[in-house]
Every structure is written in C-alpha cells, then in structure tokens.
Amino acid sequence: MNLVLLGPPGGGKGTQAKRLMDKYGLVQLSTGDMLRAAVASGSDIGKKAKAVMDAGQLVSDDIVIGIIDDRLDQPDTKNGVIFDGFPRTVAQAEALDAMMAKKGKQLDFAIEIRVPDAPIVERITGRYTCAKCGAGYHDKFQQPKVAGTCDSCGGTEFTRRADDNAETVNKRLAAYHDQTAPLLPYYQAKGNYHLVDGTQDIAVVTTDLEVILGKAG
DSSP: OOEEEEOOTTSSHHHHHHHHHHHHOOEEEEHHHHHHHHHHHTOHHHHHHHHHHHTTOOOOHHHHHHHHHHHHTSGGGTTOEEEESOOOSHHHHHHHHHHHHHTTOOOOEEEEEEOOHHHHHHHHHTEEEETTTOOEEETTTBOOSBTTBOTTTOOOOEEOOTTOSHHHHHHHHHHHHHHHTTHHHHHHHHTOEEEEETTSOHHHHHHHHHHHHTTOO
C-alpha cells in the first residue's frame, strides 16, 4: 500500500504518518531526509544532488525521482510507503506515477488532511520546545503540568523556532495552496483522492484514515 499525505504545514501529517507507520508497517519517505541520506551514501544520484545543492541550486525533479527510485528498491519498503513532501506539483506527480509503474507499483491513495489557515497559524505560532530535551509544547493546547518546567526532563528553558511567526506561516500556507491546488483535481481524476477533516481530534483523524486505507486491494 503506497500513499501520499497532502496537507498544510502544521496540519498534522507527521503525527498521522507515524500512527499509520506503526499500524501498517509502512515507511515514511521524506524527500529532505532522502536527499541527505543519498548525499551521505555517496551514491551516483547522491553525488549529483550534492553538486546541485553545493551550488546553491534547487534539486531537479529528475534527481528527486531518482533518489525515490533507489529508495523504493530497499527491502524495508515492501509493505508500502507514505510520501511526505512529494509530489508538490502535477509534473512531479506524473513523474512519480511513471516511475512506480515501471516497478509494477502504484500510488493507492492521495489523502488530503484539510485544515483551514486560521487554526494552522494558531497551531504553529504557539509551538515551543524544551531547550534541554526537545519535548514539544503549545501555548494553548499542550502546556507543561507545572508552568515553566518540562514534564519530561525538568528543564526550565524553552525555545521557539524563529520562523514560527504569523507572517512566515502565512507565506508558507500561500505557497502550499499554490502548489497543491492543481494536485487535487489530478488525483481526483485518477480516482484515488480522499479528503479527511484535519480539524477533528487526532484519534478521529486516525480512524478516518484507517477507514480509507481499509479499502486497499
């Protein structure tokens, strides 16, 4: 079973991907992680990616597809994968479909976890982490049991990401909508698109995803 999770930054894709990985034995394929791993491995495609990145340029779709191609040949992907951060454009989606078809595979589900912009801004701008152990908290949704003290390690220093501000988040959301909007009709036409309401409780979103994945095969 192979699927792509579509959704805005801060929309809960990472949380849900982890749950699906644990339940179905899937592997989450993050393009960023795969690029770094390919460069570190010194493979042919990794050397190409490194040269482009060292030059300060964006890695081409061909290189990313090549890295995904190599990654799908590894045995841990036999139960299926969750694509994270790819595809972002129709051209990438078409290239991914063609590459998987050559391997006798297919993308079974393209699932959009939809969350309106306003809750996303609130979610992201309220995030902070323990500077000592990295445990995550939120101004509104997940505060430490004792104010100013990390539940996990007892640390008292906390940090916020510099880009977790409203202006940057709104720019990221605008880019997401611009990139993703054309993907939705593409997958709708292929018949593998599904929509999940990402504003629900985490457990309810997980249940909705499991119902969709239960249609596999």
